[in-house]
Amino acid sequence: MRIEMTTLAEQPVAGVHICFFTDSLEPSGLGVHLLNLMRWLNPARYEMSLVCPDTPGGRWLMERAACVGAVVHPLTVRDRRDQASIDRLYHILTSERVTIFHSQVGISWEGMLGLRIAHRAGVPVRVVTEHLPYLLTHPGQVAEHRETTRLAHRIITVSEGARRTFLERGYPAAQFICIHNGVELPPERPLGEAARVRQELGVRPGAPLLLTVARMTWQKGHSTLLAAAHKVVARYPQACLAWVGDGPERPQLEAGARALGLAGHIRFLGQRDDVPALLGAADLFVLPSRFEGHPLAVLEALASGLPVVGTRVCGLEEAVADGETGLLVAPDRPDELAAAILELAGNSELRRRMGQAGREQVAARFTARAMARATMQLYESLLCEALGRTDGE
Template sequence: MSVRRSICLYTPSTDPSGMGAHMVDLVAEYAATADVALMMRPTSGGRRLLDRAAALGARTVELPSPRDPRFARVVTDFLGTHPADVFHCHVGTGCEDWDGVRLARRAGCRVVVQTQHLPYLVSHPRKRRAYHHAIEEVDRLVAVSDGVRRTYSRIGVPPERIATVANGVAPLSYRIGRDAARAALGLDPRQPVVLTVGRLTHMKGQCHLVDAVPGLLARFPDLAVVLLGDGPLREALEKQVAGLGVGGAVRFPGHRADARQLLAAADVFALPSRHEGMPLVALEAMEARLPVVATRVIGSEEVVDDGVTGALVRSADPAALAAALGRLLADPDLRRRQGAAGRRRYVACFTRERMARDTAAVYEAALGGTGR
């Protein structure tokens, strides 16, 4: 951006997780050359992201619930005293509360941009109509992958209104090393390790990874499968592990702020999701030179180059997942080759710098077109 812009990043999400990390990455890239603000609800996850954004030099705004009578005043008062050239809303499918977008438009923000972080998989006609009504207030839509963009095109979003800007992540500034990462997780330095990171939810499909463990243990008796993260399905997954008799192999360390450092403990990274937008954890694993075994679903299939940087398997197919993981666990040379290829693919396609540059191009195109 050659002209110094004022950018306000906003999400109404109560659990922004990867979406919030994406927003803070934009803050990190823009803070030196633009006036950047971050609006978010101060939930436990939101609080961490607001603090990180403040440390990077952004103004931060703690939002009450959209149902709170103070919500509109907090948004409009801030935009009244800090006018924004670009108001950039971030949502999952677009089913979240929309008042922030409407308030930004009323406050006179020059351009409103909205990033869709998840595919549109909602089938109810009423919700589809509500979505189209909501985006009347938006100048440009952004999808985090081509697969995500196609789901919005299928429900009638005109192609000229939506662009793809693939996710990106920053390189890790320092690494703790394999032995230290394994020690932090209580793992043996020599045992084979499969690791996944993510909220323990239906969407992330960890139950299929657990179902793959008995077959893997038959080949690799000292295997450890680490499910980093927490979420509503933790208890159900623990019961599943116990029912399969694989409690000695599957670990539940919970949420870890140092999860990215702990990737160094793994031999192979697994991502058994039912769907994604574009998974940041897969990009982080590639940056860490790990081969990635993922399901062939929206988002993931654009990250993993099947047979080159890892493997893509059918969703909800534990046998196929076990076979792909087993091939990599049995072949250290293959792991090294695919991990190195993944790192090269990350550098070429999925850096934070490239993501921020492409997002800024959307801003400038919208500003040059004077909005809607």
């Protein structure tokens, strides 16, 4: 990379300019996290910009980021041979006098080139948020990640479980901090909306409606839910499973549903803008993931008063209190998953108690406001270190 070092760290800071960066081509949950954070940052203190790939998912994020006051830059910075993109990011960081570079990483091999450019541009504070546990296995990626992350002043993980996966591989504990994901507590839904939504989905009165909101990838475990569905339908012949989201596994899952005779029970809804209404209409939320960071879809379900059936994996264990706000089972165990679903589907009072406890848990621990407050505290602490200031100066 043909980049010369500048000395932004020596420049006086009145307002603080944060450049949020992602090279994730489909920043779905990551994008929701980022928007939740942006909405709660103090606008009198922070200016914001966003560098994001010009993909369908990236455009979705950039449109909404612009609405909360961010200057957006459609730019993909993933290939170290792409000198034009490297030079453009360097120009953005220096011309906008960026004070904090905050990289949002879906999987650990993402974001490394952006972090290197921010370091060479002399950005005073460099932060990375890792949204998933440590997943690297390729020796080259392992070595590059370890070398590049030394350039970050702090690495945020969205769960303590994810943080532990990095420390277990020898990363320095002092560099890592957990700041849990946060969501907004939804208002009361309009009277009659749940009945309308259920009618639109073709759900019979009294039949259980099980909602899943997730990209259709191997990670999210839809195939396990598909294998469990026949036991649910055997007990409740009118049961409906509503699946929101798209992804590479959707054609295979649709074919599997047809082959198992479940096509009339599983609704493949694709991307939806009315997820809050769907949450308000559902009886319970199901996410049988194989790994997670701290899933926003689960937090949103809990905030809506829905009990959750999930898996006992990193991140989900911190989001769902097993036996209190939902039920957790081992991943890839369709029989256990079906049993947990049936336990809740058949007990409306248990669902009500768990739903209330889940909403209270989110209000106490997992709000977007609390997440933003903790992030701003981290920013200010790192700025003091980088610029040689103290609170009294």
